[in-house]
Amino acid sequence: MQPQQVFDKGYIGGFHFRTINKEMEDRWSIIVDDDAGDYFGFTTRLCTVELLVDRYYTLHICVEYENDFAQIFKAFNYPPVYPSLGRWEDSIRIDDVKIVEVKEELTNGKLNAYTWLPVEYSPVEKIGSVWKIPTYYKIVRDKRRFEYIRCYLGERGALASYRLDEDNEQLILI
Template identity: 30%
Template sequence: MEVLRLKLFQETACYKKPAAFKVGETYPLPPYSTVKGMLHQILQADKYIPMGICIQGSYQSRIVDYQKHYFFKKNKTTDFPLITDGLALDFAYSDITAMPIYMHLLLDVHLIIHVRAKRDIMLLIKQGIEDGVPFSLGRWEDMVRVDECRMVELREADEDVETVLPIYWPVLLDPEEELPGVPYRLNWKYEIIQGIRQWQKIKVRYVKADEQMWEPGTVDPDGYPVIFPKEMGE
């Protein structure tokens, strides 16, 4: 199987958890929906494009940032959160309130992302990156450096495989074959029902590096294990 492999670097990153409000907690790796959104941005797509994604990577440490966040009290308002810090201006908002919150940031993030899709889609992603299409991963302010973008061939390993980097590993049906790790339910794609996004979630474990799998699996030319959750389709 031929897939597209991306090697990315971010000096800082925050992949904010949806339920984190008073503190901006981050996932240890970008969730599937965040990476899918980045790829759709590169493709400049206006609809969902079927694809499979495998995410693994590491970071040096966590740091904490202190930020001012604005919150809307109503669904519809004419107020606009104009930042006037340091200026001799002051605005009175009726429908907006502000609150300082702690943001958890990852420092020096290295990611390896494998993308499975139709060949023409993978080539369009590759071309978009090479052409400099603007995109982000997580927050807009967390810039992404692309260290590699190329097609690679996957193969079945001849012997048991170990994880090279921390990785999102889909939860399997057989509990005896589960890899130990931190469980997450990650957003994948959504449908809008009565004006509200209803997310399809994928159960995974955040598995640390050097964890041995139960049986030989699929790896890329450099020995990175690759697995695509069944919920993403064939």
Template identity: 35%
Template sequence: MRIMKAIRVKLWQDFVNYKKPTSFQLKETYPLPPFSTVIGMVHALAGFESYHEMDISVQGKYFSKVNDLYTRYEFKSGMSFEKGRHQIDVNGLGVGRGIATAELLVDVELLLHILPEKEEDFEVILDAFSRPKEYPSLGRREDIATIIEAKEVDVDVKTLSKQAGLPENYGAYVPVESETDVKRTELYGLEQVGTRYRLPKNYVLENFGTAKKPKIFRRWNKKDVFYMSEFRGMRKRDFWVDSDGDLVFFV
């Protein structure tokens, strides 16, 4: 298999929430950003106005978790303002205001590998991380990311001559190829299996209405992965490895 060029990016964030879409009262967070979140950041920094195909590898660590309060607004389309029910009157429409809780990761360090499908996108993305035109954010808009490193690396499939793992305290999203992998004690020669997630990567717009009354929804392409930490890759197994010697798990 030929050696491929990829963009290696290391980021740091102080407080961040990578929101799970099914959490409401407590805005829970994933341990690492979903692929769609990373791809969205890449598109925003590179100035892409349409979807550009790419594969992503996501690894990282965080120090701890905390809960934070935030102001939450609730409203229903067309509901009139009622003084005893709503806190805000918006031109006769009622809006409720209260507090809710968000789960935040503290002191997050991320290692990302980006593999664009089109060769012409490579330099555009690398330049966008090397010289960002605005502050990068990952997660919520206010979750600012500090770029520690952005560089080109070679990625190749190598047979491990000895056991290898992630950097200390790191975790990674490792793709699940089939249902049989779940039942095994090993996955791709890794010593353990972690928490399984079904994470969004990209989407297409579909019309579930009619031509005259369109109802456009996003149909997400989701990937089955394990979130794994403190594992070891077994010797004599094949892995994607970058030119700095780090394991890579493209999705």
């Protein structure tokens, strides 16, 4: 299934400058100041946006610290901000949030969906693109700094080792 294309009026720019002069006023229809006393310029235009539609995902989350569990569970049931898949345009609907048990033993078989396969757990050298998938982040100077895991994109039907949950859903923890 291909992403759906829609037209949208969006903001482009984010050009950083220190002083407002005639050139900046002519170039940027929207100028905002930041906390450091500098400025950012934006303009609007008609643009094409690709949206992901009719996608169904199952997300398994394992917590390192048990006291984080209740907070994460509550955030999925009552999101503090409208959830998205990274871009604000890719809004999502959460149909179900539940607690499941994960079986410890690994199962070998064919993947039933596209899945991120961490490079470090891959038993053989793969040929193809390696993706950097953002995982954890820390706030550094009011910005998110992500840690990344290098992964292959495992296609449906590819052989892999994975765990099963109590509903026999496949999962690979990265």
